Amino acid sequence: MFSEDIINLRADTVVLKENRKLPESEIRTIGTLYGFIPGPQWASRIEENNIEFVYEGSTRILIRMLKKGLIDGLDLNIHVVKHYATELGYDANDFALAKHAPSTQFSYQLSTTSHPDIIRQFDAFLENAKNEIAALKRANNIYN
Template identity: 30%
Template sequence: MNFYNKSIKCIFLFIFLQFNYAQSQTYSVGVENLNYAPYFYIDSSGNYKGFSNDIFELFMQKTGIKFKFLPMPIFRLYKEFIDGNIDFKFPDSINWQSEMKKNKNIIYSDDVITYIDGIVMKNENKNKNISEIKTIGTIRGFEVKEYKDKNKNIKFLESNNISELIDSLYKDKIDAVFFNIAVALYIVNNNVQYKNKFMFRKDLPYVLDHYKMSTIKNKKLIEDFNNFLKNNNKEITDLKKKNGIIY
């Protein structure tokens, strides 16, 4: 009987220690080193902020799992992720950088949040068609196939500084910008000189997709994250409202 009791205790101790190890382990999440408010941004102290940080903070609070966020330029982020040097990437999409991901067994979470990447122009250019667009500002590392395929003469100005791209648009140095329209309009609506001067050209090609979390080696945690997304819909909706995200 004593041997039996000791065996049971050892089994429970083993399970307890394994559970605590899983809960205390810190996972790395590669994130884009961009000011992409209201979705995410890096503050002056190098901290990850915005809706994305809020939802991961809620997930960590609910599960005890710990994340460490590693901001990187987009190309480096993809390389570090594909080389297996970081545990997770956020945001990600099945449709992004498909050539780089070829033959990699990437596991994606369920949809975290909807986004639209599209053309934002000055209101006075609302009737310009694709053939009249000469220059588009976009984020370094973004694919803009919708416009490269339709107008081979378009030139692309790439930058990691989104505010500078908007300013170039305001000063007529470029004809349009192409990235997340909520991010573009967030900048526009929080700057007095830009307000009411720009518009989303929804009559031109745009991308409607979803941000997901991705991993190559942590399928179980993705499953836990999916369950969290399903079971905490109200709190996640509240986080969207808090950050001014309308969809």
């Protein structure tokens, strides 16, 4: 059982700014976090075995790998990449969306197989507190 959507997000294909116009076919290695799965936009390239996903436990390490040219892109949200890039001392503007590569929308939800009552309570909370949640999202620049 899944809850209602908590937040809607987007996974982007992030590349170095100078590579933003590369054809999708020239993006051959994509970094993403352990536990993340490639989005459906990559299915055909995975089946054809012409793209490799590199998994890492740290967003910071993935950004360093991209900056050093060890991977061609990241399958992460551009805002997350720019945030961590700034923390690492990089210019956030050195990272851009790949113009010819896909992005995908997804949402976070709670899930359970054994506690449906918690999901129902959480859904009621989301409905009853929607104005407060919207205000918190605005205050923290979280848009969906």
